[in-house]
Amino acid sequence: MKPVILYDLQSELPGKFWSPNTLKTRLALAYKRIPFETRWLELPELHTELRHINAPTNTCVNGTQGYTVPTIFDPNTGAVVTDSWTIAEYIEDTYPDADGERVLFPGESRALVKALAGAAIAATWGAQRWVVTRVAEVHSERCAAGYRRVHGQRHGLSWEEMSPEGSALREEHKAALKKGLGEIDAWYKCSKGEWLCGERFSYADIIVAAQVIRCRRVFRQEEWDEMKGWHDGRWEKMIKRVQATTDFLGTIDELVTL
Ligand SMILES: N[C@@H](CCC(=O)N[C@@H](CS)C(=O)NCC(=O)O)C(=O)O
Incomplete structure (x- = not known):
């Protein structure tokens, strides 16, 4: 292949x-054991x-x-597919696992996982302005300018108004992340197994893990140290388990900073 x-x-x-x-696509491809290569782009080249x-x-x-992005090109079929959800459906439908183990949507879960994709973003949306300020900091200066512009436009704010350092607003954003992750923690507590579909790992866990790993990647050390103490330490443990379950580190050495 x-x-x-x-x-x-x-x-x-x-x-x-x-x-x-x-990252959702990366984890899904790694889990399905579909070989892939990354074509790295800078924001100005995307179009x-x-x-x-x-x-x-x-x-x-x-x-x-x-x-x-994500967009994939699959040279095996000639397909060009955009959007993380559409890609997840494409790879599941095109490469169903022969022994039924490594499936993204176990049983009849696909529609519920789709609903969860929106719910997981909504749960933590109150922290978005803070999170994107940290994302801008890991971009090159050339890319950061465009990133700041599109995210400022999305919120109708100047960059300085997004989540000022040390402000009461920042504390609100932090509280919103803790509360939102608390909602997701409650979903996990409802499960009879380790994952949102019980004992079956699924794309639902990939969706949640992708959000947590993004924070892990872009937060300052003291911010991550605080976050990883929330909800009985669920988030650090969870992303390590997702990494192991998807063989992410084994197939591509990219989560080196975890
Ligand atoms: N719903 C889309 C969202 C994709 C998305 O917003 N991607 C961002 C990067 S995280 C992007 O391509 N931004 C460029 C732009 O919006 O101009 C998905 O799940 O793939």
Whole structure:
């Protein structure tokens, strides 16, 4: 099988990835044992590169129609697929696991996992302005300017207003993240097993892990130290288990800073 090409946006971090959306695709491909290679892009090149491969357009961060990552090109089928959810469905449908073990949507869970994808983002949305200020810090200066612009547009704010350091607003954002992760923690507590689908690992866990790993990657050390103490230490343990379950570290040495 020829490796799938994953288009992703780079950062200055070791291993480069930072986006929770592309991380969902990385983890899903690793879990399914589908070989892939990354085509790293800088934000200013995104449009040209993805138009060049005739990628489908999608809703961009600032609400306009354009190109987004993750996008994959599968040389085995010729398919070009955009959007983390659409890609998850594509790889599950195109590469169903022969022994039924490594499936993204166990049983009849696909529609519920789709609902969870929106719910997980909504749960932590109150912290978004703080999180994106940290993401901008791991970008090169050339990319950070564009990143700050689109995220400022999304919230209708100047960058300085997003989540000022040391402000009461920042404390609100932090409290919102803790509360949102508390909701997700409660989902896990309802499960009879380790994962959201009980004993079966699924794309639902990938969705949650991608959000947590993004924080791990971009937060300052003291911020992560605080976050990893929340909810009985669930989040650090969870991302290590997801990493092991998906063989992520084994197949591509990219979570080196975890
Ligand atoms: N719903 C999409 C969102 C994709 C998305 O917003 N990707 C961001 C990177 S995390 C992007 O491509 N941003 C460029 C832009 O919006 O201009 C998905 O799940 O793939």
